[in-house]
Amino acid sequence: MSREPTASEQTTRQQPRRSVFAGLSWHEVRALLRGDPPTERPNPRYRAHTNSFFLHLRPRTYPAAATWITHTWFLGLLAVVLFVVEFVTGILLMIFYAPTPEQAYASVIAITYYVPFGALLRDLHRLAAEAMVIVVVLHMVRVFVTGSYKGPRAFTWLTGVFLLGVTLLLSFSGYLLPWDQLAYWAVTIGTSMAQATPLIGTELNLLLRGASEIGADGLLRFYLLHVLLLPLVGVLLLAVHYYRVARHHGISLPASVEEGEMPVAMRQSATRKIDFLPTIFLREVLVTAAALLALLAGAYFWFDAPLEQHADPLHTPLNTQAPWFFLWVQGLLKLGDKTLMGVMIPLISFILLAALPYWDRNPVRRWQRRPVAMTLGLLLAVSVGVLTYMGTASYGVVMSSAVAIVEQLAPEEGEGAFRRLPYAALTPGAYALDQPLPTDIAPELRDMLTTFAHLVEDASRAGDLNQGTAFVEIIERQANLKAVTLRIIWQPPDVDTLRTYTRTIYLHRDRNPEHAALRP
Amino acid sequence: MRKTEISHPLQGIDRREILAWIWLLAATAAATKATQLTYGFVRASRAARQPTSFNAGTVADLPSPGDAPRAFPDGRFWLTQTQEGVAALDGVCTHLDCLLGWDEQAHEFACPCHGSRFDASGRYLTGPAPRSMDRFAVKIVNPEGAVVASTDFAAGVQAAPLAGADVDSSASLHIIVDITLEATGAPVA
Ligand code: HEM
Numbered sequence: 018m019s020r021e022p023t024a025s026e027q028t029t030r031q032q033p034r035r036s037v038f039a040g041l042s043w044h045e046v047r048a049l050l051r052g053d054p055p056t057e058r059p060n061p062r063y064r065a066h067t068n069s070f071f072l073h074l075r076p077r078t079y080p081a082a083a084t085w086i087t088h089t090w091f092l093g094l095l096a097v098v099l100f101v102v103e104f105v106t107g108i109l110l111m112i113f114y115a116p117t118p119e120q121a122y123a124s125v126i127a128i129t130y131y132v133p134f135g136a137l138l139r140d141l142h143r144l145a146a147e148a149m150v151i152v153v154v155l156h157m158v159r160v161f162v163t164g165s166y167k168g169p170r171a172f173t174w175l176t177g178v179f180l181l182g183v184t185l186l187l188s189f190s191g192y193l194l195p196w197d198q199l200a201y202w203a204v205t206i207g208t209s210m211a212q213a214t215p216l217i218g219t220e221l222n223l224l225l226r227g228a229s230e231i232g233a234d235g236l237l238r239f240y241l242l243h244v245l246l247l248p249l250v251g252v253l254l255l256a257v258h259y260y261r262v263a264r265h266h267g268i269s270l271p272a273s274v275e276e277g278e279m280p281v282a283m284r285q286s287a288t289r290k291i292d293f294l295p296t297i298f299l300r301e302v303l304v305t306a307a308a309l310l311a312l313l314a315g316a317y318f319w320f321d322a323p324l325e326q327h328a329d330p331l332h333t334p335l336n337t338q339a340p341w342f343f344l345w346v347q348g349l350l351k352l353g354d355k356t357l358m359g360v361m362i363p364l365i366s367f368i369l370l371a372a373l374p375y376w377d378r379n380p381v382r383r384w385q386r387r388p389v390a391m392t393l394g395l396l397l398a399v400s401v402g403v404l405t406y407m408g409t410a411s412y413g414v415v416m417s418s419a420v421a422i423v424e425q426l427a428p429e430e431g432e433g434a435f436r437r438l439p440y441a442a443l444t445p446g447a448y449a450l451d452q453p454l455p456t457d458i459a460p461e462l463r464d465m466l467t468t469f470a471h472l473v474e475d476a477s478r479a480g481d482l483n484q485g486t487a488f489v490e491i492i493e494r495q496a497n498l499k500a501v502t503l504r505i506i507w508q509p510p511d512v513d514t515l516r517t518y519t520r521t522i523y524l525h526r527d528r529n530p531e532h533a534a535l536r537p
Numbered sequence: 538m539r540k541t542e543i544s545h546p547l548q549g550i551d552r553r554e555i556l557a558w559i560w561l562l563a564a565t566a567a568a569t570k571a572t573q574l575t576y577g578f579v580r581a582s583r584a585a586r587q588p589t590s591f592n593a594g595t596v597a598d599l600p601s602p603g604d605a606p607r608a609f610p611d612g613r614f615w616l617t618q619t620q621e622g623v624a625a626l627d628g629v630c631t632h633l634d635c636l637l638g639w640d641e642q643a644h645e646f647a648c649p650c651h652g653s654r655f656d657a658s659g660r661y662l663t664g665p666a667p668r669s670m671d672r673f674a675v676k677i678v679n680p681e682g683a684v685v686a687s688t689d690f691a692a693g694v695q696a697a698p699l700a701g702a703d704v705d706s707s708a709s710l711h712i713i714v715d716i717t718l719e720a721t722g723a724p725v726a
C-alpha cells in the first residue's frame with residue numbers, strides 16, 4: 018500500500034478508463050480540464066480525434082482568427098444546438114401528439130394543459146424552431162458579409178442554402194400539426210401556391226394534400242414530412258455541410274487577416290493554432306449552456322406557443338396570416354399573379370442565392386471593398402422587410418367598419434378584450450347599448466360595453482354606419498360555457514331595410530387566462 | 538504495356554468497362570422505375586368531397602335580386618339571384634383557395650386572406666384574384682322531377698333563368714346545385 022504503482026501498472030489499471038475517454042488517461046483528462054499542457058508524448062489529445070467518433074468529426078486545431086467571435090458569432094454552432102433541441106423536444110412531443118384531424122387539436126390541448134411540463138416542451142419546440150430560422154438566416158448573412166462563400170467554400174454555401182430551405186420547410190410543415198384555424202388556412206394557401214407552379218403544380222398540390230383539400234391525408238403527409246423526411250434530409254445535408262467545413266477547407270480566416278497588410282507579429286498571432294481540446298471544446302460547452310438557458314428562460318417566462326380555434330374547413334378566419342417567416346411571400350402574393358409572385362420569384366431568388374458563389378466571381382473578400390455585393394445584399398434585406406410588412410393582415414385587406422369593430426373587441430382568432438374579461442364578470446343578459454346600462458353589472462363589463470358603444474357611435478358619426486346601434490347578448494349556454502353575441506345594426510342611406518352584422522363567441526371557464534396561469 | 542494515348546472518349550474501352558456501364562445503366566433504369574412506382578403509390582388519393590349535389594331549397598326561399606346571397610357552408614357555395622336567374626357561386630376564392638366571407642356593409646364578397654373582393658353576382662372587383670368567382674351548375678326541378686330551368690355552361694348560360702318559372706308554384710320548385718360541374722369565372726382583364 019505504501020509503494021507507488023509502477024508506470025506499467027498504472028497503464029494497466031487505467032485501460033478501462035482509457036477506453037472510455039478515447040484513449041486519454043485519467044491524468045490526461047484532468048490535465049486537459051485544468052488547461053495544463055499534455056502529459057504524454059505524442060500529444061494524446063490529437064490521438065483522441067482518431068479514436069472517438071464524435072471527436073473525429075471535429076478538427077484538431079483551429080487558426081486563432083477563425084475562431085474570433087466577431088468572425089463567426091457562433092451562429093453555426095447555435096444552429097446545430099437548436100436543431101438538436103428540436104429533435105429532443107420533437108420526439109418527446111410525438112409521445113402525446115396524434116396526427117389525425119379528430120385527435121390532433123385535442124392532443125395539443127392535452128400537451129399544453131394536462132401533460133406535466135407539456136406546455137414548456139411545446140413552447141421550447143416552437144421557440145427553438147423560430148429561433149432556428151433567425152439563427153440560420155443570420156449565419157448566412159455573416160458568411161455573406163465576411164465573404165466566406167468564395168473559392169473553395171462555394172459548394173459549402175450551396176449546401177447551406179438548401180439547409181435554410183429545409184429549416185423553413187420544417188417550420189412550415191410543423192405549423193399545420195396543431196390543426197388550428199391559423200395552421201389550416203396558412204397551409205391551404207401554401208399548398209395552393211404550390212398549385213401555381215407551372216407544369217407540375219396540380220400534381221405537386223395533390224401530392225402534398227393527398228386529396229383535393231387538406232384533410233386526414235394532408236395532415237398525415239405533413240406529419241411524415243415533418244418528423245421523418247425533412248429531419249432526415251436535414252441531417253444528411255448538415256453532414257455534407259459540416260464535413261466540408263471540418264475536413265475540406267476549415268473555417269475561413271477573417272478577410273482582414275487573409276488579405277490584410279499586417280505586421281508579421283500580428284499575423285502570426287492571428288494564425289497561430291488553437292487546440293480543439295480543451296480550448297474550443299470548453300468554449301462551445303459554455304455557448305451551448307448559455308443558449309439552452311436563454312431558450313428555457315424564454316420558453317418559461319415569455320413565449321407561449323400559440324393555439325387558435327380548432328381548424329374549420331368551412332370557414333376562413335379574418336386576419337389569416339402566413340407564419341412570420343413567410344410573410345414576405347404573402348406580401349408578394351398581394352402584388353399580383355400567383356404563379357409569378359408566389360412561385361417564380363421565390364424560386365428564382367432561391368436559385369440565385371444558392372448559386373451566388375458561382376456568379377459572384379469577385380475574389381475580394383473584405384466587405385468594404387465589395388460595394389456592389391453589399392448594395393445588392395442590403396437591397397434584398399430591405400425588400401424582404403418591406404414585403405414582410407405588406408404580408409401582414411393589416412396591409413391591403415380592407416375590412417368594413419362593422420367587421421373591424423367587432424374584430425377589434427372579439428376577434429375570430431386570438432384573444433381580444435372580450436375574451437380577457439373575467440368569466441364571472443360576464444353577467445348574462447341582453448344589453449342594448451343605446452340605452453342606459455343596468456346598474457348591477459360588473460365594472461369590467463360596463464367598461465367593455467361602453468367602449469363598444471363608443472366605437473359604433475364614432476363610425477356612425479363618420480357616416481360609415483348610418484344610425485348604427487350596438488347590442489350585446491350574454492347567455493349561459495351550459496355550466497362553464499357562455500355565449501357572447503355582438504351585434505351592430507345600421508340603416509344604409511340608399512336601402513330601405515336595416516342591415517345587421519352579428520358574431521357570437523364562446524367563452525369557457527377553462528380557457529380564460531386565470532386558468533391558463535395554472536399551466537405547469 | 539499498351540500505350541494509352543486518349544484521343545477519343547471511347548478509346549481503349551474493354552469488355553469489363555462495357556459490362557460496368559451496362560450495370561450502371563440497368564441500375565439507373567431500375568431506380569427510375571422504382572421512383573415512378575413510388576410516385577404512383579404516394580399520389581393515390583381519396584375521392585373528391587362528398588356529396589356531389591345539394592338540394593338548396595326552393596325558389597321561394599331565394600334571396601331576391603339585390604339581396605345578400607345565401608350561404609351554403611356545407612357545399613361551400615352561395616346562392617344568388619341576378620337578372621339572368623339563379624347562380625351558385627363557388628365560395629372558394631379564385632386566388633389561393635381561402636373561403637370568401639360576405640361583407641354586409643359593402644355588400645360584397647371579401648376574402649380574408651389577401652383582400653380580393655367580388656360583387657354580389659361574383660364579379661371581380663379588386664385584389665390579387667385572377668378571375669371572377671367560379672360557378673356551379675344549377676338545375677331547377679318541379680315536384681315531378683322535371684327540369685324547368687338550368688345552367689348550360691357549354692352554351693354560356695351561367696345562371697338558371699327564372700323568367701319562365703311559375704311564381705305561384707315557386708315553393709315547390711327545388712334548386713339543385715351540382716358541385717362536380719363548374720364554370721370558371723371571367724379572367725380579370
Ligand atoms: C427531427 C426533429 C423534429 C421532430 C421529431 C419534430 C416533431 C414535432 C411534433 C410531433 C410536433 C407536433 C406537436 C406540436 O404541435 O406541438 C411538432 C411541431 C412543430 N415543429 Fe417540429 N419536430 C422536429 C424538428 C423541427 C424543426 C427543425 C423545426 C423548425 C426549424 C420544427 C418546427 C415545428 C413547429 C413550428 C411546430 C408547430 C408547433 C406548435 O404549434 O405547437 N420542428 N414537431
Ligand code: FES
Pocket residue numbers: 630631632633634635648649650651652653664665666
Ligand atoms: S386567397 Fe383570396 S385573396 Fe388570396
